[in-house]
Amino acid sequence: xxxxxxxxxxxxxxxxxxxxxxxAGVSITTVSDALNGKGRLPDTTRVxxxxxxxxxxxxxxxxxxxxxxxxxxxxxxxxxxRSTEPFALTEFxxxxxxxxxxTATALDLGYALVVLPASSPHDVWGNVALDGTIVxxxxxDDPLVHELLRRGVPVVSGGHxxxxxxxxxxxxxxxxxxxxxxxxxxxxxxxxxxLLAAADGPGADKGVAxxxxxxxxxxxxxxxxxxxxRTPGAGRAAAARLLERGPDAVFGLHEGCAPELLDAARxxxxxxxxxxxxxxxxEGADPSVTSLSLQPALAGAWAVELLVGxxxxxxxxxxxxxxxxxxxxxSVRDSSTxx
Amino acid sequence: xxxxxxxxxxxxxxxxxxxxxxxAGVSITTVSDALNGKGRLPDTTRVxxxxxxxxxxxxxxxxxxxxxxxxxxxxxxxxxxRSTEPFALTEFxxxxxxxxxxTATALDLGYALVVLPASSPHDVWGNVALDGTIVxxxxxDDPLVHELLRRGVPVVSGGHxxxxxxxxxxxxxxxxxxxxxxxxxxxxxxxxxxLLAAADGPGADKGVAxxxxxxxxxxxxxxxxxxxxRTPGAGRAAAARLLERGPDAVFGLHEGCAPELLDAARxxxxxxxxxxxxxxxxEGADPSVTSLSLQPALAGAWAVELLVGxxxxxxxxxxxxxxxxxxxxxSVRDSSTxx
DNA sequence: CTGAAAGCGCTTACAG
DNA sequence: CTGAAAGCGCTTACAG
Numbered sequence: 001x002x003x004x005x006x007x008x009x010x011x012x013x014x015x016x017x018x019x020x021x022x023x024a025g026v027s028i029t030t031v032s033d034a035l036n037g038k039g040r041l042p043d044t045t046r047v048x049x050x051x052x053x054x055x056x057x058x059x060x061x062x063x064x065x066x067x068x069x070x071x072x073x074x075x076x077x078x079x080x081x082r083s084t085e086p087f088a089l090t091e092f093x094x095x096x097x098x099x100x101x102x103t104a105t106a107l108d109l110g111y112a113l114v115v116l117p118a119s120s121p122h123d124v125w126g127n128v129a130l131d132g133t134i135v136x137x138x139x140x141d142d143p144l145v146h147e148l149l150r151r152g153v154p155v156v157s158g159g160h161x162x163x164x165x166x167x168x169x170x171x172x173x174x175x176x177x178x179x180x181x182x183x184x185x186x187x188x189x190x191x192x193x194x195l196l197a198a199a200d201g202p203g204a205d206k207g208v209a210x211x212x213x214x215x216x217x218x219x220x221x222x223x224x225x226x227x228x229x230r231t232p233g234a235g236r237a238a239a240a241r242l243l244e245r246g247p248d249a250v251f252g253l254h255e256g257c258a259p260e261l262l263d264a265a266r267x268x269x270x271x272x273x274x275x276x277x278x279x280x281x282x283e284g285a286d287p288s289v290t291s292l293s294l295q296p297a298l299a300g301a302w303a304v305e306l307l308v309g310x311x312x313x314x315x316x317x318x319x320x321x322x323x324x325x326x327x328x329x330x331s332v333r334d335s336s337t338x339x
Numbered sequence: 340x341x342x343x344x345x346x347x348x349x350x351x352x353x354x355x356x357x358x359x360x361x362x363a364g365v366s367i368t369t370v371s372d373a374l375n376g377k378g379r380l381p382d383t384t385r386v387x388x389x390x391x392x393x394x395x396x397x398x399x400x401x402x403x404x405x406x407x408x409x410x411x412x413x414x415x416x417x418x419x420x421r422s423t424e425p426f427a428l429t430e431f432x433x434x435x436x437x438x439x440x441x442t443a444t445a446l447d448l449g450y451a452l453v454v455l456p457a458s459s460p461h462d463v464w465g466n467v468a469l470d471g472t473i474v475x476x477x478x479x480d481d482p483l484v485h486e487l488l489r490r491g492v493p494v495v496s497g498g499h500x501x502x503x504x505x506x507x508x509x510x511x512x513x514x515x516x517x518x519x520x521x522x523x524x525x526x527x528x529x530x531x532x533x534l535l536a537a538a539d540g541p542g543a544d545k546g547v548a549x550x551x552x553x554x555x556x557x558x559x560x561x562x563x564x565x566x567x568x569r570t571p572g573a574g575r576a577a578a579a580r581l582l583e584r585g586p587d588a589v590f591g592l593h594e595g596c597a598p599e600l601l602d603a604a605r606x607x608x609x610x611x612x613x614x615x616x617x618x619x620x621x622e623g624a625d626p627s628v629t630s631l632s633l634q635p636a637l638a639g640a641w642a643v644e645l646l647v648g649x650x651x652x653x654x655x656x657x658x659x660x661x662x663x664x665x666x667x668x669x670s671v672r673d674s675s676t677x678x
Numbered sequence: 679c680t681g682a683a684a685g686c687g688c689t690t691a692c693a694g
Numbered sequence: 695c696t697g698a699a700a701g702c703g704c705t706t707a708c709a710g
Contacts, residue, residue, distance in 0.1 A: 014491075016703060027681040032705060040679065059490055062468040063411065064703035066402040067686050073466045074453070096435040103454050110461035114413070114451045115442050122449035127412045129401040151398055152353075236626075259625045285624060286598045287575075355687060366697040371689060379695065403687035406702050 015058045024052040035060070066129055075106050075307060076125075076133035076153075078116045078144070093283055094255050094296045095136070098158065102134060102300035109308045118144055132156070132307045138164050156307040158299055161321070168306035168322035170299050177328040178210035178251075181279050181292050184330060185249040186218075189338050190277050194247030195222065196239055196261065198229035198254035207253045223247050229254060239264035249277035249336070256282045258289045278335035290336035293329045302326065354397045363391040374399070405468055414445050414646060415464075415472035415492075417455045417483070432622055433594050433635045434475070437497065441473060441639035448647045457483055471495070471646045477503050495646040497638055500660070507645035507661035509638050516667040517549035520590050520618050520631050523669060525557075528677050529588030529616050533581045534561065535600065537568035537593035546592045562586050568593060578603035588616035588675070595621045597628045617674035629675035632668045641665065 021028045026049060033039030034049035066072045077099060099115060106113040111131070116124055133148055136158035145155050145164050157169040185193050195211045197204055208224065215222040223245050227238035239260045242250060252261050258280040262272065270276045279290040302324045309322070360367045365388060372378030373388035405411045416438060438454060445452040450470070455463055472487055475497035484494050484503050496508040524532050534550045536543055547563065554561040562584050566577035578599045581589060591600050597619040601611065609615045618629040641663045648661070 014703090017705095018703085028704080029681055029706085030679090033680090036705085038705090042679075045679090057489060059465060061406070061703050062466050063402060063405040063409075064686090065466070065705075066468075067400070067406050067688085068703080068705045070402075070686075072402065073463070092435075092439075093432075096431075096439065100431075100435065107456055107459055107461070107463060110463070110466075112453045112455060112463050112467050114453050116451060117446055120446055122446070124412070124446060124449070124451050126398060127401050127404070127449075128451050129405075150396060256624065259627070263627060285595065288598070288602060353687090356689095357687085367688080368690085368697055369695090372696090375689085377689090381695075384695090400687050403702090404689075406704085407687080407689045409702075 015056045017058070017060070020049065020053045020056055020058045023056060024049050072129040072131055073111050074128065074130050075102075075111050075113045075304065076116050076128070076130040077102055077113055077136070078118055078133065079136040079158075093285075094294060097283065098136065098296035098300035100300070101297035102304050105301040105304040106308075109304065111304075111308065113304075132311045134158060134303045134307055135161075135166075138162070138166075140164060154307065154310045156303050156310070156322075158303050166321050167310045168303075168324075170302045170306070170324045170326055172294050172299075172326045172328055174206035175210035175213070177292060177294070178207050178253075179214050180328070180330055181251050182211065182214045184290075184332065185251065185277050185279060185336060188249070188273075188277055188336050190247075190249030192220070192223060192247045193249045193251060194242045194245065195224040196235075196242050196250060196252045196254065196257060197224060197226045198235070198257075199226050200229055204253060211251070211253075235260040236263065240267070243268050243270065243276070247276070250279075252278070252280040254281060256280075256285070258282070258286050258291070262286075262289070272335050273337055274339065277338070279330075288334045290333045291331050293331065295326055295329055299326045354395045356397070356399070359388065359392045359395055359397045362395060363388050411468040411470055412450050413467065413469050414441075414450050414452045414643065415455050415467070415469040416441055416452055416475070417457055417472065418475040418497075432624075433633060436622065437475065437635035437639040439639070440636035441643050444640040444643040445647075448643065450643075450647060452643075471650045473497060473642045473646055474500075474505075477501070477505075479503060493646065493649045495642050495649070495661075497642050505660050506649045507642075507663075509641045509645065509663045509665055511633050511638075511665045511667055513545035514549035514552070516631060516633070517546050517590075517592075518553050519667070519669055521550065521553045523629075523671065524588040524590065524616050524618060524675060527588070527612075527616055527675050529586075531559070531562060531586045532588045532590060533584065533586030534563040535574075535578055535581050535589060535591045535593065535596060536563060536565045537574070537596075538565050539568055543592060550590070550592075574599040575602065579606070582607050582609065582615070586615070589618075591617070591619040593620060595619075595624070597621070597625050597630070601625075601628070611674050612676055613678065616677070618669075627673045629672045630670050632670065634665055634668055638665045 017028045017031050021031045024031065026045065030041065030045065031049050034041055034046045035053060079095065103113045114128060130153050132154045134156050135142065135145055138145055138157050138161050140162040142164045145166065148155050149165065154167045157164065157166045160171050161169050182193055195208065197208050211224065212222050225238040225242040227234035235257055243264050250261055252258065261278055261280065265272050265276050272278050279292065281292050281294065283293055306322050356367045356370050360370045363370065365384065369380065369384065370388050373380055373385045374392060418434065442452045453467060469492050471493045473495050474481065474484055477484055477496045477500055479501040481503045484505065487494050488504065493506045496503065496505045499510050500508050521532055534547065536547050550563065551561050562581070564577040564581040566573040574596055582603050589600055591597065600617055600619065604611050604615050611617050618631065620631050620633065622632055645661050645663070
């Protein structure tokens with residue numbers, strides 16, 4: 001394998017629209033129209049201009065177009081609620097999948113997507129022209145959202161926006177989702193279902209509330225252990241504490257907690273599913289564990305669709321924010337299937 | 340929970356630099372200098388201008404600044420090699436972590452990062468002004484890279500660029516990494532180490548080559564099973580085939596293949612680590628499985644650092660491309676520790 | 679059907 | 695120390 005060449009660094013002679021116009025013997029208006037499919041030009045002119053542009057390697061300046069049209073083709077995505085660290089490793093798969101899907105959907109619709117931190121030492125928000133922004137889990141009356149709206153940048157939120165004014169939002173029905181899992185475990189024979197919850201996962205509050213409500217409905221005492229998601233080892237310890245309390249099934253609310261629960265079960269010599277039924281949240285990386293997916297890909301895609309809808313048709317704003325409930329999906333696997 | 344307000348959509352009266360100048364009783368030059376910390380203004384003027392700007396809620400236009408200065412503060416990131424689908428779910432954690440880290444590092448350095456597909460129906464590449472681009476796993480003589488260089492956009496590659504001219508690149512030493520895992524398994528007592536490989540993971544070719552070389556060195560026959568990463572179920576089937584051949588240790592080269600191997604072992608009633616030692620690639624989601632991390636976070640961060648270095652100091656280009664070898668990290672866990 | 683001109687909103691020599 | 699002017703490279707009324 002040989003060392004690759006280094007490209008020459010030098011003054012690049014930019015080919016501008018005037019160069020194309022001169023070479024094609026037309027005005028810059030005609031070049032612009034020909035290249036953008038506008039105006040009422042004869043096809044011969046259009047083809048000719050395009051040929052010349054190609055030959056010269058002309059690439060329109062995105063900056064100039066943005067300045068002139070007021071549209072950058074750029075969407076922002078940020079998350080303000082969750083810690084100062086914008087990209088925490090906990091609940092990462094959920095957020096990563098949402099971002100991946102939002103990026104892909106944006107590109108399908110002709111937009112590019114920029115992930116930005118809620119705040120930063122550099123003024124990145126000021127240095128990038130955004131046509132709209134998705135805010136995941138906004139704080140109540142989120143100041144960033146207000147600032148964006150003041151600047152005329154439409155905002156769609158991932159997760160219920162509370163009282164923050166937005167053009168649209170997407171969210172799961174967290175309570176119903178939790179109920180569906182608990183019902184499934186009960187159907188599989190569980191009588192004492194424990195809950196393992198991280199204090200600050202996506203929808204954690206609502207998840208715990210849903211669990212307590214379900215327990216109250218059934219008249220069974222809740223068995224819960226919570227832990228701080230960002231503390232290393234906290235999940236393992238909480239899982240061990242939970243199993244000590246003798247549940248015959250456990251629902252792990254925090255994404256990706258399956259290994260911790262499986263480990264804890266192993267250490268207590270509990271067989272899954274024989275002695276302990278198990279269900280977790282997340283995208284189901286472990287093919288043996290029943291998992292509830294919040295379907296972040298749908299959330300990301302729908303948020304982008306709502307946002308682009310507002311951008312492309314700002315006049316047609318609804319009286320209420322456009323809202324879509326993202327369905328969850330329970331994949332039943334061995335870990336919650338009694339043999 | 341009440342329905343949030345919808346923000347009013349209307350003509351936004353943009354506050355421009357002229358408005359600030361008029362309100363502050365100075366010229367736009369002075370406003371620009373005061374806000375950007377340039378020129379030789381008395382502090383009183385500077386403070387006064389800033390107060391007026393704040394009061395009016397002035398936000399400089401990123402588009403205008405970009406057009407004038409030729410700098411957008413935007414970096415692109417793309418991957419051309421791996422399939423037409425730019426964000427395949429296989430090897431996703433590796434790519435996602437690289438992107439996450441690249442994004443965070445870019446923000447630290449005052450840049451935002453845009454993930455773009457190698458090609459798209461919409462001309463996103465033409466519509467976004469990039470100061471530089473990271474290309475992950477470029478094809479040999481990658482046409483996209485050549486196009487970017489023609490436009491004066493510096494490129495740094497993730498993975499060896501082959502003969503593609505770039506300003507810098509970062510990569511693991513895949514062969515050495517594989518050897519370190521095999522040595523570890525051999526030290527733990529393994530005598531027949533099998534390799535499970537996806538045909539097209541990051542560094543797969545080099546990984547398999549490293550395995551074969553290691554086997555040749557030791558005079559032991561290679562035991563490998565390969566599969567198509569994108570085919571559902573292919574990993575499970577290949578894992579089963581591999582274990583049929585009776586290895587006493589397995590190294591799973593493809594990221595996140597631990598569950599498949601653990602499942603296959605369970606089905607054959609092989610205990611890990613008693614009957615079978617196990618090591619995998621990936622970020623070690625399962626805390627019981629020994630894993631080799633390629634440290635994509637370092638790759639992403641370093642790629643951005645190299646790129647920003649070139650952007651900020653284009654004159655000081657080296658004769659050879661700047662290159663950094665990303666270290667791998669082996670986390671030894673229970674799965675490869677003989678009791 | 680085509681072109682000359684204005685202007686998007688800044689930054690930066692340059693002149694005073 | 696401060697300002698008037700040019701100009702980044704386009705798109706878009708508007709005039710012919």
